[in-house]
Amino acid sequence: MDKNVPKLISIVETAKFYASLCLGTVAFVSVFAFLFLIPFVVDPAISSLMANYETEAVTCVATHHIYAEGLRNCSWASCREGCTSQVTKCHQILVNYSRLPFREYKSKAILDWDVAHTRLLVNAEGCGYPPSVNCTEFAQQYGYESAGTPFPCYYSKVYPDTVVARYSWDDTLRQLILSIAIPNLLFATSIAILSYWYCPGCGRTCNKYMHHFPHVDEEDDDEVY
Structure with a gap:
């Protein structure tokens, strides 16, 4: 066994740990950012659009x-x-x-x-x-x-x-879409990646729907028989 393999595994695990930490922070901050934007951006923008200026x-x-x-x-x-x-x-x-x-x-x-x-x-x-x-x-x-x-x-x-x-209808609509889409997209992406890494069931579910091609050895065995 190559001596560099354990070192490479250690580097990968360390990178995964810090990446998970960053993703968890992004998900946490996204929730609070969205809650902060609701009274200051989302609600006023919806009220403005409903007022039909x-x-x-x-x-x-x-x-x-x-x-x-x-x-x-x-x-x-x-x-x-x-x-x-x-x-x-x-x-x-x-x-x-x-x-x-x-x-x-x-x-x-x-x-x-x-x-x-x-x-x-x-x-x-x-x-x-x-x-x-x-x-x-x-x-x-x-x-x-x-x-x-x-x-x-x-x-x-x-x-x-x-x-x-x-007043600008375009700016109001743009602010509404961005304030809803960006925090929720960051939250969903972070949770999806963390679930795939740490939830065994999620990984098996994803692999279930992936198309698997036969290995080269299996194809050779079929030809022999």
Whole structure:
């Protein structure tokens, strides 16, 4: 017997041990990552798709902007930095919007507003985290001195009083698919490999459905007889 065989077996077993450790870690982290993504990505994305926002930007104009402080005065907010913390400082922006596409509004001398004095939200969730959501910049862009200037926005066909400043159907669907597919695929792959390595029944089941070709010795014996 070759002296290098035991050493090779030892290397293979060591590699298998560390690979198993990595796969177990990946499976464990994938579960917690998926649970973390449900309230922050999956649930908001599903809610956004069910709200059926208009995919083409329509025309909005801010009519009222209030900056308030205190829990009592911040019963709602157009923008929140953080989706779980309580709001003690808030910007409240009201808008009028017309279903006229924003790209066509300049051709209209007078706009007929379809919905007046409704709440404007920064996105479908009304909240987010820096740097993607910065409430100070949001207020400067749509409130303060900018009030009265038409800007693109998106309204919900299911809830017409809901208007958001940012929306992309493609990005929302992509985030939903990736947040579901990647953690579950990593978990399933890791568990499948570990099951094949350490579950004898799983290995026999896989081999049962594999096509086995006869060995060369068996073919030679058949020819002799």
